[in-house]
Amino acid sequence: MRKYLILIFLILSSLATYAQEKVEMADTMRSEGKIYVVVAILGLILFGLIGYLVVLDKKVSKLEKKLSEKK
Amino acid sequence: MVKNWWKIVSILLLVYTLIAGFLMSVPRLNIINESIRALYFHVPMWFGMIVMFSVSTIYAIKYLRNPTTKNDVLSVEFANTGLFFGLLGITTGMIWANYTWGSPWHGDPKQNGAAIALLVYLAYFVLRGSVENQEQRSRLSAVYNIFAFAAMIPLIFIIPRMTSSMHPGSGGNPGFNMYDLDSRMRMVFYPAVIGWILLGVWIATLRIRIRKAEEQILELEDYA
Numbered sequence: 001m002r003k004y005l006i007l008i009f010l011i012l013s014s015l016a017t018y019a020q021e022k023v024e025m026a027d028t029m030r031s032e033g034k035i036y037v038v039v040a041i042l043g044l045i046l047f048g049l050i051g052y053l054v055v056l057d058k059k060v061s062k063l064e065k066k067l068s069e070k071k
Numbered sequence: 072m073v074k075n076w077w078k079i080v081s082i083l084l085l086v087y088t089l090i091a092g093f094l095m096s097v098p099r100l101n102i103i104n105e106s107i108r109a110l111y112f113h114v115p116m117w118f119g120m121i122v123m124f125s126v127s128t129i130y131a132i133k134y135l136r137n138p139t140t141k142n143d144v145l146s147v148e149f150a151n152t153g154l155f156f157g158l159l160g161i162t163t164g165m166i167w168a169n170y171t172w173g174s175p176w177h178g179d180p181k182q183n184g185a186a187i188a189l190l191v192y193l194a195y196f197v198l199r200g201s202v203e204n205q206e207q208r209s210r211l212s213a214v215y216n217i218f219a220f221a222a223m224i225p226l227i228f229i230i231p232r233m234t235s236s237m238h239p240g241s242g243g244n245p246g247f248n249m250y251d252l253d254s255r256m257r258m259v260f261y262p263a264v265i266g267w268i269l270l271g272v273w274i275a276t277l278r279i280r281i282r283k284a285e286e287q288i289l290e291l292e293d294y295a
Binding site for chain 2 (some may be wrong): 023025026038055063064070
């Protein structure tokens, strides 16, 4: 009898550790909606960088136009 | 605007990467946890670098067959952009490694290989800077470029697979291997790769156009 009790206890304890193995993710942060703050900030940086590239692209186009007129 | 469609595609893909990369669900894995999202940004840097270096090598070969300034400039500027991507790849990798592997530099075969490959490419620019004669510089650096590319392939793709690397796809960390098959991540990862490659091409073409304009200005000055 005692053997079985120990066995059941061990199985239960292994289940308990199994439940603890749930991987920790940023669920709280997500549920609070703070992840949108991160996306907004990085989005702004991305837009800034791309905007900078677009302006640079236009400047080079203008320069090319000027040069082709001079030729 | 019509011939610039790929720039718009690049922007759209990068915006999609950012939004989907942070908001879509990812596999729940131990140790890496939420940091698995770094994959959407760290790995495309390497894909970008490899594409840039490949284009650079193609133009180096083209230069040797047909020595024009255009081939030389294309080769250099793509190598330049490739190096930029590589430096971003290695630094982002170090940040990621610090939190998942325990230290920024782990001596991982892929990490070491990538660092050596970057040094090989840095030497390419040293070589270019050290030769005065323009024709000689272009020819020497084109030859070196091909060797650099031939050195990069085993350093990044072959040696890490023959030893136990902690990078996924090379044995080692089983937690990492799981996402190899995850279709949710592929939905973000592949668009991210294409988006970053297109952005790299955009940056490279801008540099090439500036170089071309500079040359034209020099020519005009010669006439005057």
